[in-house]
Amino acid sequence: MKSAITFASLVVALLACSCASHKAQYQEASLSFPELGSIVQTKGQLWYATAEQVGRPKWKRSLEVTVQELPFNKKSYTTYATYMAKASKMNGIPYRDSLPYKPKYLRLQLRNKIGLTTQLNHSDNSEVREFIKTDDAYKIVTRLDISVPDVLMPQFLGANQVVLKEGQQRGIHLVLINGKQETTVTFTEVQVFDYEFSSFCWGEDRYHHKRIETLLSGNEKCPKGTFKKAAKVTSDRAYLKF
Numbered sequence: 001m002k003s004a005i006t007f008a009s010l011v012v013a014l015l016a017c018s019c020a021s022h023k024a025q026y027q028e029a030s031l032s033f034p035e036l037g038s039i040v041q042t043k044g045q046l047w048y049a050t051a052e053q054v055g056r057p058k059w060k061r062s063l064e065v066t067v068q069e070l071p072f073n074k075k076s077y078t079t080y081a082t083y084m085a086k087a088s089k090m091n092g093i094p095y096r097d098s099l100p101y102k103p104k105y106l107r108l109q110l111r112n113k114i115g116l117t118t119q120l121n122h123s124d125n126s127e128v129r130e131f132i133k134t135d136d137a138y139k140i141v142t143r144l145d146i147s148v149p150d151v152l153m154p155q156f157l158g159a160n161q162v163v164l165k166e167g168q169q170r171g172i173h174l175v176l177i178n179g180k181q182e183t184t185v186t187f188t189e190v191q192v193f194d195y196e197f198s199s200f201c202w203g204e205d206r207y208h209h210k211r212i213e214t215l216l217s218g219n220e221k222c223p224k225g226t227f228k229k230a231a232k233v234t235s236d237r238a239y240l241k242f
Helices: 002-029 074-086 113-120 123-132 152-156
Strands: 040-042 049-055 063-071 104-108 140-149 161-167 173-176 181-186 189-203 212-216
Touching: 049 113, 049 140, 063 113, 074 140, 074 189, 104 152, 113 123, 113 161, 113 212, 123 212, 152 173, 152 181
Parallel strands: none
Antiparallel strands: 040 049, 040 140, 063 104, 063 161, 104 140, 140 189, 161 173, 173 181, 189 212
16 A cells, blocks of 8 residues: 555656646747747647747848737737746836727738748758758748837838848848838847747649748648648659659
């Protein structure tokens, strides 16, 4: 009887340790956000689900970013406030659902699916494609929700064009273009509090090489003849014509 109690206690202790470990991993992951345009691997476990940045494609050309100003609602503000609390950062944005005025945040999105897929299928990214085609858990980050200082908000909203660039000194950063004037904004100057990724739809070229046909957002489905799992793209190479 005593040995049975001891074994049961050991199992409970091990489960408690496992839960604590997974909880710690979740909390750590929830305090960091992947970069816009980066590749992440989604992970789901019994105790938590998260996405970890695993790499970044080679973007030979700047990526066009759409900027949308949105009012906070209960859901988005809870996401923002929860992150700020976990990160032990000061929440400088007051919010009351009963008041008519709602504070605003910005949504940055990579919406040019054709441009993105063209660059992803370029020979410069052949190693990236070989890597991500092995598992449909690999996704690309196509949206960030950010809060910005009051001084930067007019510059974002007044820009004729916003692009994502990579530089040796600044790393991944935004360039706000208004006529001939350009303003560089690094992600250390804004507060990212949420993000969204897109899935890949795989097909093949005429030589039966795997290629990305398009990107999926939300609950969209792959177009006919393309698949989320690259392994499902099959062909009879006996019919290959040069």
